[in-house]
Amino acid sequence: MEETEFATPDEEFSVAAGNLYAYWTLNCLAEISYAVSNDAVARPQLYQSDDIPDDLVTMRMSYGTTPHLPNSAQRQAMITPILGPSDGSRAGTMMAAVSQSPFQIARRKFLDACTAFAQQASDIEGEILEDRVRSSAATLRAHFQGIRGKSFRLTAQQINALFDVATRILKSPGVTKVFGIGHIESAWPLKSMDPNGAKFVESAGTALPSSGDWKLTFTDFLLLQRIAEEGSQTIHVLLSADSLSDKDLKLLIRKGYTWGASLREASSGAQYTPQSATSAQAQMIRQHAPRLPGIQTSATPAQ
Numbered sequence: 165m166e167e168t169e170f171a172t173p174d175e176e177f178s179v180a181a182g183n184l185y186a187y188w189t190l191n192c193l194a195e196i197s198y199a200v201s202n203d204a205v206a207r208p209q210l211y212q213s214d215d216i217p218d219d220l221v222t223m224r225m226s227y228g229t230t231p232h233l234p235n236s237a238q239r240q241a242m243i244t245p246i247l248g249p250s251d252g253s254r255a256g257t258m259m260a261a262v263s264q265s266p267f268q269i270a271r272r273k274f275l276d277a278c279t280a281f282a283q284q285a286s287d288i289e290g291e292i293l294e295d296r297v298r299s300s301a302a303t304l305r306a307h308f309q310g311i312r313g314k315s316f317r318l319t320a321q322q323i324n325a326l327f328d329v330a331t332r333i334l335k336s337p338g339v340t341k342v343f344g345i346g347h348i349e350s351a352w353p354l355k356s357m358d359p360n361g362a363k364f365v366e367s368a369g370t371a372l373p374s375s376g377d378w379k380l381t382f383t384d385f386l387l388l389q390r391i392a393e394e395g396s397q398t399i400h401v402l403l404s405a406d407s408l409s410d411k412d413l414k415l416l417i418r419k420g421y422t423w424g425a426s427l428r429e430a431s432s433g434a435q436y437t438p439q440s441a442t443s444a445q446a447q448m449i450r451q452h453a454p455r456l457p458g459i460q461t462s463a464t465p466a467q
Contacts (some may be wrong), residue, residue, distance in 0.1 A: 175404065175405070176228055176400075177308075177312055177403060178314075178399070178400045178404045179400060179405035180317070180320040181308055181313050181316075181320075181399050181400075181403055182395075182396035182397065182399040182400040183320070183324065183354075183396060184243070184246070184247070184319070184320050184323060185247060185392070185395045185396050185399055186328075186354055186392040186393065186395065186396040187323050187324070187327045187392075188239075188243050188247050188250045188251070188252070188323075189250060189251045189252045189388060189391055189392040190252055190327075190353055190354075190388060190389070191236075191239065191250045191252050191253070191296075191377075191391050192365070192377060192378035192380065192385075192388075193327070193330050193331060193334060193353065193365075194236070194239070194326055194327070194330045195236060195374075195377075195378050196330075196334065196368050196369070196372075196374075196378055197223055197329070197330035197331075197333040197334055198223055198227050198330075198367065198375065199226070199368070199372045199374065200220070200333055200339060200368065200372070201220045201221075201223040201224035201227075201333065202224055203342075203371075203372055204216070204220050204224070206225065210342045211338065211339070211342060212268065212338075213337070213338030213341070214338070215336060215337055215338045216275075216336055216338035216339060217332055217333060217336050217338075217339075218329060218394045219329050219333050220333060220339075222329065223228060223329060223330070223333060224297070231322055231325075232322060232325035232326060232329070233326050233329065234310075234322055234323070234326060239323065239326075242319045242322070242323070243319065243323070244265070245311075246267065246311055246316065246319070247265070247267050247268075248263050248265025248266075248267050248268040249263065249265065249268075251388075251391055251392075251395070251427065251430070252377070252388050252391075252392075253377045254376060254377055266307055267304075267307055268355075270300070270303045270304040270306075270307045271304060273300040273303065273304075274297070274300040274301055274303070274304045274420060275303075275420055275421075275423065275424035275427070276424075277293065277297040277299075277300040277301075277420075278297060278416075278417045278420030278421045278424060279420075279421055279425075280293050280296065280422050281293040281294060281296070281297050281417055281421075282321075282417060282418075282421045284408050294413065297413065297416070297417055297420075298408055298413065301402060301408060301416060304402060305402055305403060308399070308402075308403055331352075331353065332360075334348070335348045335352065335361075337352065340360070340364055343364055343367040343368055343371060344367060345363050345364045345367060346358065348360045348361050349361075350362060353389055353392075354392070354396075356409040356426075357386065357389055357390075359382070359386075360431050361385075362382045362383075362385040362386050362389070363382055364397055365380055365382075365385045366380060366381055366382045366384075366385065387426065387429060387430055388430075390426045391423070391427060391430060394419065394422050394423040394426055397419050397423075398416070398419040398420050398423050401414060401415055401416050401419055
């Protein structure tokens with residue numbers, strides 16, 4: 165099988181792109197940290213520990229007014245042209261199958277191709293589906309190469325700075341104990357699935373005035389973490405290789421397949437039901453997709 169030639173890999177760019185996707189998926193953490201910063205002055209009797217970070221003041225007073233703390237509307241304007249609606253938002257999850265975002269269109273075809281290859285019925289079919297994966301991977305990579313440049317770097321730097329401040333606030337022992345939560349591991353949320361982190365998100369969503377997008381249950385947030393991690397890793401693999409050797413391709417397919425599976429779970433199987441090589445495969449996937457009460461799962465797969 166011939167290798168698909170790509171541009172010279174850039175580790176810094178692949179890491180930045182993967183991280184930006186993870187931050188965008190976990191976008192709720194910025195809003196929760198801002199709500200906590202306001203809660204600290206609304207209920208001062210609860211925020212008494214000396215280990216509460218001064219970042220609370222910075223977040224409350226500078227959110228949306230300084231470059232390193234873009235607010236929700238500013239983040240939407242910055243990241244939507246790159247990645248489309250956040251996979252961590254209900255709108256992003258429910259509309260992913262029909263989104264006209266260039267990233268989500270290319271990703272949809274790539275994830276469909278990875279799923280079809282993983283569920284192939286024969287070696288002959290496998291060669292055809294492998295070509296489909298290579299082609300869709302090249303298209304998805306081209307999307308990222310097309311937005312690479314100074315504007316992307318500045319956006320990535322701003323979101324990274326915001327995420328650092330937000331997570332320092334949320335992991336502070338003086339803050340977590342306000343919500344009845346114990347120690348949260350320092351590597352959370354990107355490198356750790358510490359359940360205390362998900363407990364904190366659920367507790368904060370219950371205790372504080374919140375929008376629907378960050379009023380999450382324990383299991384909701386754990387799933388978002390999986391999506392963020394799997395998507396970030398897939399993007400990193402995709403952008404790191406000079407070319408897709410057979411070994412690289414198999415790794416990319418595994419990453420893409422697990423990413424797509426988590427997205428299907430988040431959308432109750434309605435939005436990311438893949439187009440398989442045969443209608444029988446497609447029907448089987450729809451029948452076994454996770455379902456939630458009140459959510460229809462008979463949507464036609466995106467073309």
